Amino acid sequence: MRIRITFSKRDALRYSSQLDVHKIWERSARRAGLPLTYSQGFHPQPKLSIANALPLGISSRAEFLEMRLDKELETTSILNELNCKLPDGMRISRVEKVDEKEPSIQTRITFAEYLVGIDGPISESDLQVKVEDILACVSLPRHRRGKQYDLRQLIDQLYLMKGNSNESNPSLSIFMRLSAREGATGRPEEVLDALSIPIENARIERIGLILS
Numbered sequence: 001m002r003i004r005i006t007f008s009k010r011d012a013l014r015y016s017s018q019l020d021v022h023k024i025w026e027r028s029a030r031r032a033g034l035p036l037t038y039s040q041g042f043h044p045q046p047k048l049s050i051a052n053a054l055p056l057g058i059s060s061r062a063e064f065l066e067m068r069l070d071k072e073l074e075t076t077s078i079l080n081e082l083n084c085k086l087p088d089g090m091r092i093s094r095v096e097k098v099d100e101k102e103p104s105i106q107t108r109i110t111f112a113e114y115l116v117g118i119d120g121p122i123s124e125s126d127l128q129v130k131v132e133d134i135l136a137c138v139s140l141p142r143h144r145r146g147k148q149y150d151l152r153q154l155i156d157q158l159y160l161m162k163g164n165s166n167e168s169n170p171s172l173s174i175f176m177r178l179s180a181r182e183g184a185t186g187r188p189e190e191v192l193d194a195l196s197i198p199i200e201n202a203r204i205e206r207i208g209l210i211l212s
Helices: 009-014 020-033 075-085 124-136 188-194
Strands: 002-009 048-050 059-068 088-099 110-119 142-145 147-150 154-164 172-182 202-211
Touching: 009 048, 009 059, 020 048, 020 075, 088 110, 110 188, 124 154, 124 172, 142 188, 154 202, 172 188, 172 202, 188 202
Parallel strands: 059 202
Antiparallel strands: 002 059, 002 088, 048 059, 110 172, 110 202, 142 147, 154 172
């Protein structure tokens, strides 16, 4: 049985690495008594995969995990049993059965959506001008790990939101929809840098992953 789990990752857990989160899921699934499917070989591993690794310090309300089980179970039962075993800061919102023939979740993700609360001393009008300047650019050459790339091509949507917020509840937020394809991934902290907003003045939350 192949299932897809949608879960949130908040509070202190936003500082957990991808490896740590994987271990949390493996441990929680075992405690919940789920019949995990394991790989073959000298060091069998449970067949768990987390899509689109989340950078440290960023919280999320829409992460995807795929898991394989040795027998069929009710998705509602899986959700309830796992939620009882997960640590604070991590909660499941949905469990769905996935066709075995469907491509892996990682290959289907096209965009990631973020809501960024701004805590620093910047006016709405100044920020609006900066956002419009970025959107008006044909190209935004940047460097990542010694390689040049075009940040503008990775920004699908970018706009201000008033009265919307993430967990820090600021009065002004920025919505970003960034490319999340393999080899073409936009990062919210790089957009903030292009907007001249220090990362310490922003609270970033991933609010959605868009599938093809």
